[in-house]
Amino acid sequence: EDAYYFGSVEGLARTIADGGLNEDKLRLVEPEAAEEALIAQKGLGPWSAAYALMRSLGHPDALPVGDTGLRTALQRQFRLRTPPDVKRQIRLMEPFRPYRSLATYYLWKSLAATAAE
Numbered sequence: 244e245d246a247y248y249f250g251s252v253e254g255l256a257r258t259i260a261d262g263g264l265n266e267d268k269l270r271l272v273e274p275e276a277a278e279e280a281l282i283a284q285k286g287l288g289p290w291s292a293a294y295a296l297m298r299s300l301g302h303p304d305a306l307p308v309g310d311t312g313l314r315t316a317l318q319r320q321f322r323l324r325t326p327p328d329v330k331r332q333i334r335l336m337e338p339f340r341p342y343r344s345l346a347t348y349y350l351w352k353s354l355a356a357t358a359a360e
Contacts, residue, residue, distance in 0.1 A: 251285065251287050251291065254285060254286060255284050255287060269296065270301060270302050273304075274293075274302060278293060278305070281295055289308070293305045293306060293310075294307055302344060303341055304343050305343065305344045305347075306336055306343045308329045308332045309329060309332075310347075313347055313350055315354060316350035316351060316353050317350065319353070
């Protein structure tokens with residue numbers, strides 16, 4: 244599974260290097276459009292696309308819905324009985340637009356802080 248993931252990331256890097264995707268444009272367009280362009284690449288799904296936007300491309304507004312850490316952090320932050328589904332994650336993160344990537348990082352960090360206590 245890891246080999247498949249790294250192969251798809253390597254393929255994405257190759258596509259960008261070959262000019263098949265423009266990094267600068269991916270950073271500037273709406274995150275949904277950027278995710279669609281990335282998902283069109285073989286082996287990349289929604290989570291991988293959002294994560295690539297956040298980590299590799301520095302997009303300020305990517306949102307990795309479905310991410311276990313994000314779901315857990317949102318559940319704790321908003322004192323929910325169960326982790327939120329995709330629709331609720333999007334709704335809860337809407338106030339952080341256009342900086343949902345940064346909000347996600349802080350939510351992930353809150354899990355690490357809680358684990359350290």
